[in-house]
Amino acid sequence: xxxxxxxxxxxxxxxxxxxxxxxxxxxxPLRRGDEELTAESDQGDGPIDAAFWACExxxxxxxxxxxxxxRSATIGRDALGEASIEVEHNGTTYRGxxxxxxxxxxxxxxxxxxxxxxxxxx
Numbered sequence: 001x002x003x004x005x006x007x008x009x010x011x012x013x014x015x016x017x018x019x020x021x022x023x024x025x026x027x028x029p030l031r032r033g034d035e036e037l038t039a040e041s042d043q044g045d046g047p048i049d050a051a052f053w054a055c056e057x058x059x060x061x062x063x064x065x066x067x068x069x070x071r072s073a074t075i076g077r078d079a080l081g082e083a084s085i086e087v088e089h090n091g092t093t094y095r096g097x098x099x100x101x102x103x104x105x106x107x108x109x110x111x112x113x114x115x116x117x118x119x120x121x122x
Contacts, residue, residue, distance in 0.1 A: 008032060009030050009031070009115050010030065012030060012031050014029070016047040016051070023050075024041075024045075025041070025042045026040065026041050026042075026053075026054050028040070028051060030059070038058070039054040039055075048107050051107065059115050061119075063087040063089050063115075064088045065085065066086045068083070069083070070082070070103050070107065079101070080099050080100065081102070083106040083107040084110060085110040087114050092121070094114045095114060095117070096110040096111055096113030098113060
């Protein structure tokens with residue numbers, strides 16, 4: 001399980017299929033307390049966009065992505081990738097950050113970090 005111990009939503013794992021000239025497919029199981037919920041999405045322009053759709057489907061939290069950045073946080077072939085995301089929900093801006101050797105996972109973690117900020121602000 002990934003995420004902060006006090007986080008409302010955390011990543012269990014993800015499965016992504018992405019190919020040229022085909023819609024991406026993301027299967028995203030998330031944990032909320034003792035419950036595990038899974039959604040699939042074949043929407044979007046790529047695996048990150050599809051993961052965004054799946055996350056919205058599971059959490060029920062609609063967001064508008066205002067900024068997304070991915071960068072290398074360390075050096076080398078096994079470098080950690082850091083994803084930063086800024087989303088808008090009901091007129092308020094929230095930021096999230098995620099780190100992983102897998103950039104898609106780092107992005108999902110950043111998205112969930114923002115989702116948890118939205119949940120805690122309610």
